[in-house]
Amino acid sequence: MARLLARDGYNVLAIDGDSNPNLALTLGIPADRMSHMPVLPSNLLRRTEAGAQLTHTLEEIKSSHSVTGPDGVELLVMAHPQHADTGCLCSMHATVRRIIEAASDEDRDVCILDTEASPEHLSRGTASYADVMLAVVEPYFKSLETGRRMAALANDLGLERVALVANKVRDEREMEAVQTFASNHDLEIAAMVPFDETFALAERAGTAPLDFNPESAAIAPINELAHTWGTNGRA
């Protein structure tokens, strides 16, 4: 989504908010560059009466800590546990929350946060300034259950637009399973992305699926998702 929107002229800020940061690789930044990626330092916040505030503007943070990836996507990487000197990632989550708050809501600007495989970004409020939350699920029971629980947390956090993205859908039967689950739990489905060998092969090769095979089957639905939910309907 980040790259497809960037290709269409959006200014895309991607944030890897996972304590296991792999977004760079999937964006198309080679694995051998990943050990040298800048990460967000833990001293970007200061306490004020109005709560924690960023010590620099987002533009300053981007110019000192972002990496520009393929198609011009700007990437910020949250520190991972190896860099956390405090024994807690709380300040990093708070930093990312403030960065999202500071992200521009101009028409051609999009900010995408890729989160950890856990409820941390919701329980810590990291995602609280997001306009949209997409819970990516596979058509498996555990995954759907996880998506349902994430959606409930997002609603509690006050996020207004929450939906499932079904990924790796292999056939009609799996599609129906997702639809049934979604309707039973009153959840919206933002997109159905088919299982696509390209994505598996790209992960093996350590490249972006978009570079591995730009014509592959999953790209069109992701493009549509990007231009609808990804822009929060502004397109």
Added chain:
Amino acid sequence: MSPATPAAMRLAVVGKGGAGKSVISATLARLLARRGHRVLALDSDPLPGLSLSLGAGVPDDAPLNAAAERDEDGRWRLVKGIGPARAVQRFATDAPDGVRLLQIGKTGRQGLAANRASHNAFYQVIHRLDQVRSLDDWVILGDLPAGPRQTAFDWAPYARRFLLVVEPTWQSMLTARRIIRISRDMRDDVAFSLVVNKATAASDAERVEDFLGVGLLAIVPADDDVRDAERAGVSILDRAPDGPAVHAIETLATALDEHA
């Protein structure tokens, strides 16, 4: 049956999201139990995983919520009269094949705050498991959530061996390498073993082993039966006991028995 004292059977299963940690943990736990080991399975993931793959239920409320309280300074402690032994005895539940399962509690409607007591109780219990003499001859097997975070915050202090479940993808290999590095920075009393999952080519395992420099214990092939079981949210041992994935996890159980 040779339920030898599994001194080395203190296991934590770690890896990237979707790598297959829960399926492998659960199947391994049940297979070890069938071999005569007494097995305590630890589920520290607030999202559903291990319990479903074991074929056990997911309780609505975290059982351990009753085990912790705040002291006068607001710090969490185990409730008076509940030590680690009693906590396991009282709050672990039965799973198939006689496995006992201690769960941290799942995120539900009430959000994570509702289970704060349970999370704290769980953390305190796992840090004192080595004091529980009655568990000395048990297998303790923990299934950790995706990624390196719980490793970094010492959520597997009981483990003497980390089983790295790795798919032959870069994302999965880089994740495993982070977990190894973080763990080695923190402690020197833990061994690492590799389980390559969803292998489709003979070279897959070799590639992962070379990258990580960790000894390979088992190769679990990509298996349609696993996908079937996962769709339904049931154990592969109940759905496809003769499939290639179960056979591969049998060899893992044997290898661990030999290590122990």
